[in-house]
Amino acid sequence: MITVKFSASLRDLTGEDDEIEIDAPTVRRLIKLLDERYPGIGERLNDATSVAINGEILPDAIYEDIPDGAEVHFLATIAGG
Amino acid sequence: MTMTEDPKNAPSYKWVGSRSIRPDGLDKVTGKARFGADLKLPNMLEGAVTRSPHAHARIVSIDTSAAEAMPGVHAVITAADLPDLAEAGAKTDDVFMSAKVLARDKVLWEGHPVAAVAATSREQARAAADAIDVVYETLPHVLTVDEALADGAPVLHDTMITKGADPVPEHASNAASRALHERGELDKGFADADLVLEREYTTKPVHQGYIEPHACVADAGQDGRAELFVSSQGHFSMRAMTATTLGWEPSQLNVTPAEIGGGFGGKTTIYLEPLAVRLSTKAGRPVRLVMDRGEVFKATGPTSGSRMKIKMGVTNDGQITAAEVWMAFEAGAFPGSPVGAAAMTAIACYDIPNFVVEGFDVVCNKPKVAAYRAPGAPIIAYGIESIIDELAKGIEMDPIDLRLKNAAVEGTQASYGPQFPRIGFVETLEAIRDSEHYKSPVPEGCGRGMASGFWFNIGGNSTATVHINEDGNVNVITGSPDIGGSRASMALFAAEEFGIDVDRVSANIADTQTIGFNDVTGGSRVTLATGSVVIDCCRAIKEDLRRRAAKTWDCEVDDVEWVDGQAQHASGTETPLSLADLAAKAPRTGGPISVTKSNNVRGAGAGFTTQLVDVEVDDELGVCRVVRYTTAQDAGKAIHPSYVEGQMQGGVVQGIGWAFNEEYIHRPDGTLDNPSFLDYRIPVASDLPMIETIVVEVPNPNHPYGVRGVGEAGIVPPMAAIANAIDDAVDCRLVDLPMSPVRLLDAINQRGE
Amino acid sequence: MSRTHVSCNINGDDVDFLSESGGSLLNALRDDVGLMGVKEGCGTGDCGACSVLMDDRVTCACLIFAPEAEGRSIVTIEGLAGADELHPLQQCFLEGAALQCGVCTPGFLMAAKALLDNNPNPTETEVRYALAGNLCRCTGYDKIIRSVLDAAEGMRQNGAQA
Numbered sequence: 001m002i003t004v005k006f007s008a009s010l011r012d013l014t015g016e017d018d019e020i021e022i023d024a025p026t027v028r029r030l031i032k033l034l035d036e037r038y039p040g041i042g043e044r045l046n047d048a049t050s051v052a053i054n055g056e057i058l059p060d061a062i063y064e065d066i067p068d069g070a071e072v073h074f075l076a077t078i079a080g081g
Numbered sequence: 082m083t084m085t086e087d088p089k090n091a092p093s094y095k096w097v098g099s100r101s102i103r104p105d106g107l108d109k110v111t112g113k114a115r116f117g118a119d120l121k122l123p124n125m126l127e128g129a130v131t132r133s134p135h136a137h138a139r140i141v142s143i144d145t146s147a148a149e150a151m152p153g154v155h156a157v158i159t160a161a162d163l164p165d166l167a168e169a170g171a172k173t174d175d176v177f178m179s180a181k182v183l184a185r186d187k188v189l190w191e192g193h194p195v196a197a198v199a200a201t202s203r204e205q206a207r208a209a210a211d212a213i214d215v216v217y218e219t220l221p222h223v224l225t226v227d228e229a230l231a232d233g234a235p236v237l238h239d240t241m242i243t244k245g246a247d248p249v250p251e252h253a254s255n256a257a258s259r260a261l262h263e264r265g266e267l268d269k270g271f272a273d274a275d276l277v278l279e280r281e282y283t284t285k286p287v288h289q290g291y292i293e294p295h296a297c298v299a300d301a302g303q304d305g306r307a308e309l310f311v312s313s314q315g316h317f318s319m320r321a322m323t324a325t326t327l328g329w330e331p332s333q334l335n336v337t338p339a340e341i342g343g344g345f346g347g348k349t350t351i352y353l354e355p356l357a358v359r360l361s362t363k364a365g366r367p368v369r370l371v372m373d374r375g376e377v378f379k380a381t382g383p384t385s386g387s388r389m390k391i392k393m394g395v396t397n398d399g400q401i402t403a404a405e406v407w408m409a410f411e412a413g414a415f416p417g418s419p420v421g422a423a424a425m426t427a428i429a430c431y432d433i434p435n436f437v438v439e440g441f442d443v444v445c446n447k448p449k450v451a452a453y454r455a456p457g458a459p460i461i462a463y464g465i466e467s468i469i470d471e472l473a474k475g476i477e478m479d480p481i482d483l484r485l486k487n488a489a490v491e492g493t494q495a496s497y498g499p500q501f502p503r504i505g506f507v508e509t510l511e512a513i514r515d516s517e518h519y520k521s522p523v524p525e526g527c528g529r530g531m532a533s534g535f536w537f538n539i540g541g542n543s544t545a546t547v548h549i550n551e552d553g554n555v556n557v558i559t560g561s562p563d564i565g566g567s568r569a570s571m572a573l574f575a576a577e578e579f580g581i582d583v584d585r586v587s588a589n590i591a592d593t594q595t596i597g598f599n600d601v602t603g604g605s606r607v608t609l610a611t612g613s614v615v616i617d618c619c620r621a622i623k624e625d626l627r628r629r630a631a632k633t634w635d636c637e638v639d640d641v642e643w644v645d646g647q648a649q650h651a652s653g654t655e656t657p658l659s660l661a662d663l664a665a666k667a668p669r670t671g672g673p674i675s676v677t678k679s680n681n682v683r684g685a686g687a688g689f690t691t692q693l694v695d696v697e698v699d700d701e702l703g704v705c706r707v708v709r710y711t712t713a714q715d716a717g718k719a720i721h722p723s724y725v726e727g728q729m730q731g732g733v734v735q736g737i738g739w740a741f742n743e744e745y746i747h748r749p750d751g752t753l754d755n756p757s758f759l760d761y762r763i764p765v766a767s768d769l770p771m772i773e774t775i776v777v778e779v780p781n782p783n784h785p786y787g788v789r790g791v792g793e794a795g796i797v798p799p800m801a802a803i804a805n806a807i808d809d810a811v812d813c814r815l816v817d818l819p820m821s822p823v824r825l826l827d828a829i830n831q832r833g834e
Numbered sequence: 835m836s837r838t839h840v841s842c843n844i845n846g847d848d849v850d851f852l853s854e855s856g857g858s859l860l861n862a863l864r865d866d867v868g869l870m871g872v873k874e875g876c877g878t879g880d881c882g883a884c885s886v887l888m889d890d891r892v893t894c895a896c897l898i899f900a901p902e903a904e905g906r907s908i909v910t911i912e913g914l915a916g917a918d919e920l921h922p923l924q925q926c927f928l929e930g931a932a933l934q935c936g937v938c939t940p941g942f943l944m945a946a947k948a949l950l951d952n953n954p955n956p957t958e959t960e961v962r963y964a965l966a967g968n969l970c971r972c973t974g975y976d977k978i979i980r981s982v983l984d985a986a987e988g989m990r991q992n993g994a995q996a
Contacts, residue, residue, distance in 0.1 A: 106936075111871070121868070204854060373876075765968075
């Protein structure tokens, strides 16, 4: 079981759910499951999205494993200067 | 000075942390280093660009015939010479990028390129570019977020529906997107506060101000390939963007990075490159294309102007209970301001339980903004760090103490989502609080202010090769353009890993054909990410050297150690073998000694900074001078202390310019009034004192040497620190940037009215 | 398009070149003589990146019409070092980390040389004002000023020993 916390930008799709517990061993699977639960979210969580797993921010995370008990956030990918 | 966490247990290094001479230094002090405009090829033509004189207009027609007939002209191009990416179904971002490089149907800002020419001399190219007859139908324009968001404002892109808006808008507008971060209950938070302040701030577009204008040389062959010599912050991404714009595959282009004369984020994108390549293919000759300073100001990417509304509440004992932030950033002609990052950094330094942070990306008829050192963060920090200072004054609490009380620490849930790992914000606050500057009395007639800042820092994709020459000297080859001294750090890593003198290491930057992929030099990533990959190469080579020594001694690899630059037999019975010894006999032990490693490096650590400034205000002229400045920044581990200090000082001084004088001044007709260094006033040596640096070292647990990026955070606090100091000096709270003499004098004169 | 024949002395050598009509000394030095160490930052005399010495005076090459160089002695960054030894200013800039991107460095070195040639013992303030015509965006000037002061001190000591 992992915990996914949603940012306010996704509220139009996630509604009242600020955070949910879900079973997902990889980011790819997680996004698929989330898209089933909140249709349209899969497209929103696209190339320009980074994933934070237990505080570590990963820009190219689609194939990453998610350890059991992890906390997951979706963030806009940052560009530096 | 350096303040290391736990100095007794900190590892001690022989080379890392020393002040070696940078490998590219000799060429730079003798004038030999080649920057983008310094390459001269046989048969080379010179280019010039025709640019829109209007802020917003439809292109009715372009007649190039006069230009084509002029003496010395070998090629003229317009958007007709580039693929129509919209028609090809390309991504919107790519369509916009191509339109930015060469306008297709509309010009969206004064300076927008419309055509380009290659001729046998610069004067001929300029004359021909000026002779291109463009017929425009001018359109009404908008210059600021206020104008762009006003009811009935002319819309730049008629399919632009605000992304992230709730509910989804029915009509197109100039608001490209909306970012939102929320937590807790705002009303309850403000109700819990004893003091609530509400302020509105504005900032103007400012330019990165690199001294070297954009420049490149393109040399196309008859085989559908081209060479590009260009100063950029990332030749691989430049290659990809140029190829997309040309309708080419990236591998058709080989990009060689020139030395780069400053970037700060502004050279992470393309302007001239596709034009130069296309002119070269059309002319069948190399083409050099260089911007003049006016073009740099008018037609490259400054950072956003903005409007910000901030409301914040604090209890009498210093707990910040709520923050409400609304901001709109100018993106320029196409979407993509750093408002998203600003929304993430806005209150990231603090643990605030109730907040709403909302940011809008707004297009307007100005050049498309580009990244500028911690993009977005300095702008919002001006507001946040100013209002926190006012709150501190309001509850009579020391501003450092107020920040300490609310500071984000390891485990704090960041305002943008995830928990912070080990970070050094508190340490930078303490470093300033304990500094000699802070403990000294404020000089007579001066005011003192402080502010803090944060930047994420990133890792990313890097490739490096390390090989050992037959004489035992080491080559380190990377693909990260060196904008701040990173080659010196790469050499220090190799010296430390091998245990050899840093003078025996050369560090070079290869082109897109001779090294594997590398992300841009930006995001404060190179020392961390490219450094990591260099370290990986060195460690792999050391394993190989142990194996070769074992073969030489006919013993087990486990009996061989690598110590102080030599292979040593654990029993001490063999004469040690140096790098030179092993390299000389390399053919006998497996061939040349060389390793290439690549990685998408993770584990970048956030960087925090706290800064302190004393200013003196002449209240008859409105002129404000920085009298003393101290900056404390967490570098994790300073690999080359001089260049870490250099990054800190450079960021601070850009912030000082941003605070006092720098701004884009547009005339009502949308043209830029100050496209020169005379009227766009950046700091000069006589404006400034020495910038005292305190390098704080709270090691990044995810890097072998504890490195955190340092290039960017330094520019985040200065404007607010100075605003706070001005308030302390003359009791005037300035909420508009720049805090120029005219504005400061107005504020002083209106004081107490 | 007419061109003007110019004869002058550059870095100790007698040099002839043909200047474009209306062309600057900066363009002539870079394009006609091939001295790429002289940089163009602005072309309007505001940044000092093209600083050269003309008859021992520091000047922006972009503000000089190339024909004005006729008969004059020009020294560019390429003429600062000796054959096997750097000028003390160059050495101090390297040791003091007074450069990051390095594009402003040639201009600063020439302006600093002109300063020290005229004033071997400048104060920090005098150095800052003498170099106020040279823009640097990378360093914040701190290490540049320190390096110039270090070079001045070193040159005074060596001068005293000579």
